[in-house]
Amino acid sequence: MSEKRVELEEKVKRRIRRAKNRGRSELKQDGGWTKYGYAQPGVLSLAPEPTIAKDTIERVHVDSLSEAEFIERYERPGVPVVITGCADDWPATKNWTEEKLLRKFGGQRFKCGEDDEGYPVKLRFRYYVQYMNHGTGRGNRDDSPMYVFDSSFGKHRKKKQLLDDYTVPKFFRDDLFKHAGSQRPPFRWFVMGPKRSGTGIHIDPLSTSAWNTLIQGHKRWCLFPPHAPRELVKPAISGMDSEAACWFSSVYPRTQSPNWPAELRPLELLQRPGETVFVPGGWWHVVLNLDTTIAITQNFASCTNFEAVWRKTVKGRPKLSGRWLNNIRQSYPELAAIADAVNAERAQKASEGTLSSASTTSSSSDSSSSSSESDDDDRKPVSDSMRSRSSSNKSKKRGAGCGCGTSEEDSDSDRESRRTKQASSASCSASSLSLSSSSSSHRGGGGGGGGGARDIRPLTSSSSSGTSSGASTPPSSASSSDEIHSKSRRHSPPSYSTVAPMRMSIDG
Secondary structure, eight states: OOHHHHHHHHHHHHHHHHHHHHHTGGGTTTTTTTTTOTTSTTTSSSOSSOSEEEEOSOEEEGGGOOHHHHIIIIITTTOOEEEESTTTTOTHHHHOSHHHHHHHHTTSEEEEEEOTTSOEEEEEHHHHHHHHHHTTSSSOOOSSOOOEEESOGGGSTTGGGGGGGOOOOGGGOOOGGGGGGGGOOOOEEEEEEOTTOEEEEEOOGGGOEEEEEEEESOEEEEEEOTTSOHHHHSOOOTTOOSOHHHHHHHTHHHHTSTTSOGGGOOEEEEEOTTOEEEEOTTOEEEEEESSOEEEEEEEEOOTBTHHHHHHHHHHHOHHHHHHHHHHHHHHOHHHHHHHHHHHHHHHHHHHHHHHHHHHHHHHHHHHHHTTSOOOGGGOOOOOHHHHHHHHHHHOOOOOOBOTTOOOTTOOHHHHHHHHHOTTHHHHHHHHHTTSOOOOOOOOOBOOOBOOSOOOOOOOOOTTSOOOOTTSOOOOOOOOOHHHHHHHHTTOOOOOOOOOOOEEEEOOO
């Protein structure tokens, strides 16, 4: 091998290591990327190359439904579904192969993670393909590999050519966030990753719904309804992080236990090339790539889910909500009326909370003054809404890439401006409640990668063949019947539709 080629390969390895160290700084030491051996056969509760997988979700062909029928059967009631046929005529089915993408975008940089400060970690596409297939040596053995989850491709001079290769399916063309202007949150992602990569369990931001069309490979999904308790589907387990591989190793075996509440069994699906998954707002979902996958995914606010999205937006993104409402009012006065009614309701609750807090403080002061001197009269009551705004201003949100997922709503420019404009958030929150309100009857209408601690530690299912001697000992995933059912009893779940379980095999 020539000296020049050796030097080039070392350069690629350095770039890859640098990206890994920035994106997962806590895994830099002690072989943290591979120390639990997820790449070894039998360690992960769902092997990377399964021959059989559960599939319990309904499938419909795109031509079998009108837009109105889709809304009434799936979007309005919030029922996940797999739609076939959406990508039959897409150029992406021919153009989005590893080889063709490499020729066209090899020199372009794609986001494959975030550093500890929330800034994007990017790699040139040709370096990422090298990492995806070979790691930094003999094959990619990372427990949960880096995952391309790029939301900026549509704004880039070269990468925006990807937009020419697909068409938004007819059911998802409502795009109310386009009226948010420059404040629009990230909403579409080009997604690519090797086996064992994926997005951890999460609910999509701002109550938006999502669709995900797979072009290449196979994805393993589990979905839980909005009423599923967080502590059940995303439990706090020692050593567990937010990666999809860890969830399938640690939590998935629990969902198959007889002790798991029957009404909270996950919807499971094996997504194949050409299939589009619809995820209604509020649904928990986790996705594991079973081989090299390439996909496109978008989150959306439509006329159907607008009220739910507005409630989350006005609470969590007050600056965005004010500008968005001003623009929506011009084109959708009926939706503006819904937003005004929600704002009036929030203002009333905030006022009632202030009065209630003041009354409680006064009562407490009167009772205590009869037995001793008190300085309660000098204390000012703090309303619930004020406490919420104060807590919100102190918290620091890290964006993640998901359609998947996590706080994807923070774009790179949002993070930069947030560093210099923190003080304006509280006043914006207050001003959003002062928007003019009116009551009217109305009809409803509609990434990735996760953040958090990443000390990956598997929990092997009872059917697993075990780990090699080099892998760390995983904590137990066992959970008592009383613990699981006590968590589920606190919720009164509505029913959601499933079809009879099928056993499906992967070809190749």
